Amino acid sequence: MEGEPSPRSGACFHQGSFPRAVNVDLQTDATLQVDISDALSERDKVKFTVHTKSTLPNFKQNEFSVVRQHEEFIWLHDSFVENEEYAGYIIPPAPPRPDFDASREKLQKLGEGEGSMTKEEFTKMKQELEAEYLAIFKKTVAMHEVFLCRVAAHPVLRKDMNFHVFLEYNQDLSVRGKNKREKMEDFFKNVVKSADGVLVAGVKDVDDFFEHEKTFLLEYHNRVKDASSKSDRMIRSHKSAADDINRIASTLYTLGTQDSTDVCKFFLKVSELFEKTRKIEARVAADEDLKLADLLKYYLRESQAAKDLLYRRGRALVDYENANKALDKARAKNKDVLQAETSQQVCCQKFEKISESAKQELIDFKTRRVAAFRKNLVELAELELKHAKGNLQLLQSCVGVLKGDT
Amino acid sequence: MAASSRRNPPPLPGAENQDPLSEMADEDSDEGEDIFVGNSNPVAEAFQPDTANGEEPADLFSEAETSTAVNSSITTSKSNGVHSDNENDLFAEVSVELSMENPSTTAKSSGAEFTPSLTRSATQPESMEQLEEEKDEDSFDMEVAVTNPEKIGDGMNAYMAYKVSTRTTLPMFRNRTFSVWRRFSDFLGLYEKLSVKHSLNGCIIPPPPEKSVVGMTKVKVGKDDSSSADFVERRRAALERYLQRVVCHPSLLQDPDVREFLERDELPRAVGTHTLSGAGFLKMINRASDAVSKMTIKISDSDAWFDNKLQEVESEELQLRKLHAVVDSLVNHRKELCGNTAVFAKSMAMLGNSEDNTALSRALSQLAEVEDKMETLHQEQAASDFFILAELLADYIRLLGAVRGCFEQRMKTWQRWQEAQSTLQKKREVEAKLLWANKPDKLQQAKEEITEWEGKVTQYERDFDRISVTVRKEFLRFEKEKSKDFKSQIVKYLESLLQSQQRHVKFWEAFLPEAKAIA
Numbered sequence: 001m002e003g004e005p006s007p008r009s010g011a012c013f014h015q016g017s018f019p020r021a022v023n024v025d026l027q028t029d030a031t032l033q034v035d036i037s038d039a040l041s042e043r044d045k046v047k048f049t050v051h052t053k054s055t056l057p058n059f060k061q062n063e064f065s066v067v068r069q070h071e072e073f074i075w076l077h078d079s080f081v082e083n084e085e086y087a088g089y090i091i092p093p094a095p096p097r098p099d100f101d102a103s104r105e106k107l108q109k110l111g112e113g114e115g116s117m118t119k120e121e122f123t124k125m126k127q128e129l130e131a132e133y134l135a136i137f138k139k140t141v142a143m144h145e146v147f148l149c150r151v152a153a154h155p156v157l158r159k160d161m162n163f164h165v166f167l168e169y170n171q172d173l174s175v176r177g178k179n180k181r182e183k184m185e186d187f188f189k190n191v192v193k194s195a196d197g198v199l200v201a202g203v204k205d206v207d208d209f210f211e212h213e214k215t216f217l218l219e220y221h222n223r224v225k226d227a228s229s230k231s232d233r234m235i236r237s238h239k240s241a242a243d244d245i246n247r248i249a250s251t252l253y254t255l256g257t258q259d260s261t262d263v264c265k266f267f268l269k270v271s272e273l274f275e276k277t278r279k280i281e282a283r284v285a286a287d288e289d290l291k292l293a294d295l296l297k298y299y300l301r302e303s304q305a306a307k308d309l310l311y312r313r314g315r316a317l318v319d320y321e322n323a324n325k326a327l328d329k330a331r332a333k334n335k336d337v338l339q340a341e342t343s344q345q346v347c348c349q350k351f352e353k354i355s356e357s358a359k360q361e362l363i364d365f366k367t368r369r370v371a372a373f374r375k376n377l378v379e380l381a382e383l384e385l386k387h388a389k390g391n392l393q394l395l396q397s398c399v400g401v402l403k404g405d406t
Numbered sequence: 407m408a409a410s411s412r413r414n415p416p417p418l419p420g421a422e423n424q425d426p427l428s429e430m431a432d433e434d435s436d437e438g439e440d441i442f443v444g445n446s447n448p449v450a451e452a453f454q455p456d457t458a459n460g461e462e463p464a465d466l467f468s469e470a471e472t473s474t475a476v477n478s479s480i481t482t483s484k485s486n487g488v489h490s491d492n493e494n495d496l497f498a499e500v501s502v503e504l505s506m507e508n509p510s511t512t513a514k515s516s517g518a519e520f521t522p523s524l525t526r527s528a529t530q531p532e533s534m535e536q537l538e539e540e541k542d543e544d545s546f547d548m549e550v551a552v553t554n555p556e557k558i559g560d561g562m563n564a565y566m567a568y569k570v571s572t573r574t575t576l577p578m579f580r581n582r583t584f585s586v587w588r589r590f591s592d593f594l595g596l597y598e599k600l601s602v603k604h605s606l607n608g609c610i611i612p613p614p615p616e617k618s619v620v621g622m623t624k625v626k627v628g629k630d631d632s633s634s635a636d637f638v639e640r641r642r643a644a645l646e647r648y649l650q651r652v653v654c655h656p657s658l659l660q661d662p663d664v665r666e667f668l669e670r671d672e673l674p675r676a677v678g679t680h681t682l683s684g685a686g687f688l689k690m691i692n693r694a695s696d697a698v699s700k701m702t703i704k705i706s707d708s709d710a711w712f713d714n715k716l717q718e719v720e721s722e723e724l725q726l727r728k729l730h731a732v733v734d735s736l737v738n739h740r741k742e743l744c745g746n747t748a749v750f751a752k753s754m755a756m757l758g759n760s761e762d763n764t765a766l767s768r769a770l771s772q773l774a775e776v777e778d779k780m781e782t783l784h785q786e787q788a789a790s791d792f793f794i795l796a797e798l799l800a801d802y803i804r805l806l807g808a809v810r811g812c813f814e815q816r817m818k819t820w821q822r823w824q825e826a827q828s829t830l831q832k833k834r835e836v837e838a839k840l841l842w843a844n845k846p847d848k849l850q851q852a853k854e855e856i857t858e859w860e861g862k863v864t865q866y867e868r869d870f871d872r873i874s875v876t877v878r879k880e881f882l883r884f885e886k887e888k889s890k891d892f893k894s895q896i897v898k899y900l901e902s903l904l905q906s907q908q909r910h911v912k913f914w915e916a917f918l919p920e921a922k923a924i925a
Contacts, residue, residue: 216762223757230750237743244736251729258721263889270896277903370763374924377769381918388910395904402897 031055034152034167036145037065041137045069046098048144052167059168066170070097073144075173076151079162087312087350088357089157090365092150093301098140103133121250128246128282135286139294146298193311200314203321207355213362214310221303228296235289242281249274266402273398277391284387291380299369306365313358316351323347547575548653550668552646555638557625558589564626565589568642570649572668578660584669590617592673593645599663600652608876609658610812610884612651613804615644643793647801654887709874715881716813723806730799737796740788744781751777765924772920779913783906790902798895802888809884812877819873823866830859 031054038049051065077094080086107129114122151157166173201218205211249271256267323344330340554569571585597614604611621637653659667673751774758770837852 216760219760220757223753223760227750227753227757230746230753234743234746234750237739237746241736241739241743244732244739247732248729248736251725251732255722255725255729258725259718261885261889263892266889266893266896270900273900366763370766370924373766373769374921377773377921377924378918381914381921384914385911385918388907388914392904392907392911395900395907399897399900399904402893402900 032152032158034148036141039141072173076166088354090305090309090361092147093305095143095147103136197311200318217307224296224300228300231293231296235285238285242278245274245278276394280387280391287383291376295376309358313354316354320347320351549573550649550653552642555642562626596667605815608812608815608873610808610880613808614648719806719809726799726803733796737788737792740784744784747777747781769920769924772917776913776917787906794895794899816873816877819870823870826863826866830863833859
């Protein structure tokens with residue numbers, strides 16, 4: 001099922017159906033189930049096969065699939081963000097762009113350096129790079145899937161028209177990635193937004209709940225960011241150490257094959273041991289990446305989405321208060337009172353709507369977060385234990401054999 | 407202390423400085439050691455050393471020809487360094503069996519008895535067998551340790567002094583245990599002296615650790631951080647291994663310079679070891695010229711053994727260098743991992759603090775603690791990577807260089823022989839010409855020269871044969887030592903890995919219930 005990744009020749013890296021690697025705990029119910037059943041990696045894009053099973057009447061069939069690319073996911077996400085109706089909800093964070101650049105570079109460098117290493121070394125390194133490529137691939141598929149599942153699980157968002165189009169329309173959505181001008185616009189919009197955010201955040205909230213949430217989220221978001229980057233660095237060092245052990249194993253192997261003396265047989269056994277422990281070490285690093293680093297990254301994005309929600313509410317509050325002031329002024333001057341009244345009404349409604357749903361969303365966010373952390377930490381601990389025990393056993397048996405020989 | 411004489415059993419213990427003497431029934435012993443007791447122990451207790459311990463220091467402590475093997479189960483754990491404090495008590499533990507008991511259970515306690523001859527005869531045949539077993543091993547009851555690095559003096563003239571302690575029962579030394587203070591240049595001086603004397607014979611002389619101007623300057627300047635402490639420790643361990651190799655070598659041990667180094671209180675400052683001295687420059691020039699001549703000599707050896715071995719040595723050195731580079735890289739990455747883990751642990755703790763769900767908050771703090779413990783593990787692991795593995799490889803890279811030097815010596819000897827032969831040939835031609843030209847006075851001189859050169863040729867040929875034999879013997883011994891060394895060190899390293907993984911398991915097992923308790 002797995003072909004050879006070879007970016008230079010543009011061949012595909014095909015992944016068959018694989019188990020859901022969801023790192024967020026979600027309720028799934030039969031009325032709408034979404035998953036990514038397949039994915040294809042072509043030269044510089046990934047094509048996801050989005051598979052839906054639904055009993056909802058809006059869809060023409062009960063089960064269907066479409067092929068989507070990353071840009072279309074972003075389009076869907078942005079459409080949620082820009083929709084005023086959804087201002088009171090935490091919009092599930094968009095999946096990050098599939099990034100195979102680093103891996104591709106390494107593969108290329110390996111190809112260039114082919115002449116300078118032995119055949120065994122080359123094959124080994126190639127296998128490792130392929131495994132890395134596969135891991136990144138799996139991760140990006142998982143993240144896109146999580147996004148869709150979050151939308152499908154949300155009581156309001158799942159009914160969104162764009163979402164249904166996304167799931168069902170089996171031709172190209174003609175969504176293009178943002179061009180330079182649009183990206184610049186976005187950039188400026190963000191600058192304005194963060195300045196505004198600071199202003200809005202400065203307004204003290206009457207409601208204790210939201211005030212508390214504001215301070216909590218701010219601090220939490222920063223610390224998650226910190227933890228996420230530190231965990232990345234730690235895992236990278238771990239991987240480098242595992243790579244070194246690999247090279248030690250090969251050199252020992254070369255030493256061991258030079259002769260058939262006692263010492264050489266010894267070297268061969270130790271080389272074998274290091275090969276095996278190295279694989280375990282690499283798995284440890286990979287698992288830490290999956291269970292810890294990815295978790296932190298995800299909650300980095302979600303906490304940002306929650307902060308955005310609070311910002312929108314804060315904005316609505318400021319608007320409401322401004323509308324109140326305008327109304328008072330209008331009443332005092334007795335001019336355009338009706339206009340001021342209606343605008344005040346609108347603002348009030350908007351604000352109250354957001355507040356109501358925001359409260360629920362934030363509580364849900366907490367529950368989801370605790371559940372996700374629990375699941376991942378338990379799995380992390382179990383995996384670490386499993387690998388440490390595996391390592392231990394390998395070492396024990398090898399030391400036993402070596403000591404028995406001498 | 408002529409050991410081969412029969413002695414009567416001394417009066418039974420009571421006196422303070424009793425010197426219980428060995429009983430040598432029928433065996434002669436060249437190294438008949440007297441059993442010694444600590445000064446503080448007039449009465450020795452019956453003592454059964456662990457056979458397990460007894461086996462490990464076999465090479466250091468077993469004595470082939472003697473039946474009075476010392477109950478020296480001072481294990482190698484002590485030999486690697488903590489001599490200083492326990493010196494007086496070192497031998498407190500070593501005691502002699504006075505019981506009527508049959509010491510057959512212990513491998514080494516043959517015949518150490520003072521009881522009346524009743525049981526003696528029973529134990530003697532046993533010791534004979536044990537002797538047979540031990541005969542094949544290198545038998546030196548000799549142990550050296552390098553400890554207590556101390557900084558003497560200040561500023562740029564400061565240096566580190568190391569305490570060299572020896573414990574031995576060999577008769578050529580004045581005492582059984584003694585220690586002296588030496589500095590690094592003394593070790594280098596010893597190497598120079600041994601080199602000059604023995605390398606011409608084809609002995610493989612263990613090379614000392616390398617000089618390091620940077621490292622020493624840091625120490626001199628008084629930088630009191632972990633890198634200079636590391637450097638000193640590394641040097642101390644390397645000096646200890648160096649000395650241990652020297653005393654393990656049967657012919658080097660006999661050299662009076664070695665004895666002087668170990669025993670003499672004040673050693674004259676070794677000249678010619680300073681890098682920038684005149685002697686230093688001379689050495690560099692010699693080395694350069696050697697390198698050139700190396701390239702041009704090629705022995706047409708009927709014995710292919712030497713050629714093969716040399717090639718093996720060269721390729722092995724290459725591989726070891728590669729391996730050393732990779733191990734170095736591993737050490738660095740582990741140190742990096744260590745630092746990153748510590749930073750991550752702190753960050754996790756912060757996150758745990760800001761988390762408002764109490765169970766999760768506690769779990770996150772626990773995770774931070776686990777990661778902290780991981781950091782310690784990684785640090786220890788890096789240290790053992792370095793001190794056990796990397797240093798082993800570095801030592802053997804230098805040793806292989808010495809082995810190559812040995813082979814080169816042999817080549818030089820061969821060359822000298824060949825040159826003498828060709829000179830002889832030339833002299834003979836001269837003689838023939840003179841005969842033809844009929845000049846009797848010059849003829850006499852020519853004949854004398856011929857005889858002289860014939861003698862030289864014979865001598866050089868003998869030299870060459872002798873050095874070939876020595877080199878061969880040395881090489882085989884070296885191979886054996888190397889095999890043993892590598893095996894034991896690598897096993898030690900794997901055991902350290904093992905322990906680290908065990909603690910790994912423990913830490914995560916402690917964390918798991920915390921994680922499960924998140925509600």
